[in-house]
Amino acid sequence: MSNIEKEETRPTTGDVGNKVFQHNGKWAYKSPIDSSLFIYNTERNEWLPESQYEKEQQQQKQQDTKTLGKRGKNEISSGNKKQGGGKSASDKLLEESTVVYVTGLPSSNKDKMTTGQLHQFFRKAGYISEDQNQRPKIIQFINEETQEPRGDAIISYERKESIPLAILQLDETEIKPGFRIQVEKATLEQSNYFKIFEQEQHSNKKSKKDRRDVNKKEKKFGWSDSESKCVIIKNLFSIEESLDDPNFFNQLQEDLEDVEHGCAKCGEISSIAIFQRNPDGVASIKFKDFEAAEKCVALMNDRYFAGRKLEADFYDGYTDYFVEETEEEAQLRLKRWEKWLEQNGEDGDNNKEKENEEED
Secondary structure (H helix, E strand, C coil), X not given: CCCHHHCCCCCCCCCHHHHCEXXXXXXXXXXXXXXXXXXXXXXXXXXXXXXXXXXXXXXXXXXXXXXHXXXXXXXXXXXXXXXXXXXXXXXXXXXXXXXXXXXXXXXXXXXXXXXHHHHHHHHHHCCECECCCCCECEEEEEECCCCEEEEEEEEEXXXXXXXXXXXXXXXXXXXXXXXXXXXXXXXXXXXXXXXHHHHHHHHCCXXXXXXXXXXXXXXXXXXXXXXXXXXXXXXXXXXXXXXXXXXXXXXXXXXXXXXXXXXXXXXXXXXXXXXXXXXXXXXXXXXXCHHHHHHHHHHHCCCEECCEECEEEECCCCCCCCCCCCHHHHHHHHHHHHHHHHHHHHHHHHHHHHHHHHXX
């Protein structure tokens, strides 16, 4: 079974864990905010800015040199010291780990599984832990070259007792027809990918003005409170077709709110936001509870709507789907609007004339 640390490709899309790559033999990732480089410190189990990492490494080398002269090689690395019962610190950490590593998952966008589908399958072995934004702690790894799933993932349970249960119940089972998965306990390095979330949120502090702007968008588009209740649906529409009908987005919202065939079939909806200028045809639907959102992902993903195949998954917590309308686009929209008014006005006048003729 392959291990994550042996992979040479650098995933960049989807979950934060997909941005990890090898840099001078160390694990690293680039912040999506300012592209600054972070290096993983294996001794402290945390991500550090590149400048801080190099500075600390230099200081450590100097300290090691002094220690060699005084105590010899056996005293260089405190990380290898044994603690109570003859177990090292790393052994104890691994013993308490609640993360499983899964291989054999679909490795193409056509068959890709959503976070909701993975959550539904793996919670058979126990409660899956959540991050501070109440999202299931599940990371699927993506191949940067093909932009398709690698076929592996890590999943964090709330209790360590779920690990043997997951291996016993789910290892060598079909997660979907034709895809038999392998489940094993994750290594410490694999488990630590979840720390990127905390590190990134801590290192990318915003000014008060930026925070106010973000809060306004969260409130407007329904992203606040919990991403696990917010579903993102893509490929709902094209910008071009929406320009021909001023009522297009009103009708689209009614379709989404339909209790028989739309998203409302899954549960009570808190808010809907349609990103009219987004080229991917995106809408976000926020539900009152997680169960309804989970049903929506299962219902809408890979479903066909107006001849288009939809993509549905939980909101990732950081992507901004809002696209500002340019001046040229606004002028084009107004021209289409005027043309629509002229056509509908003429049709209305002709209909009135016919009605008057019939009355005479």
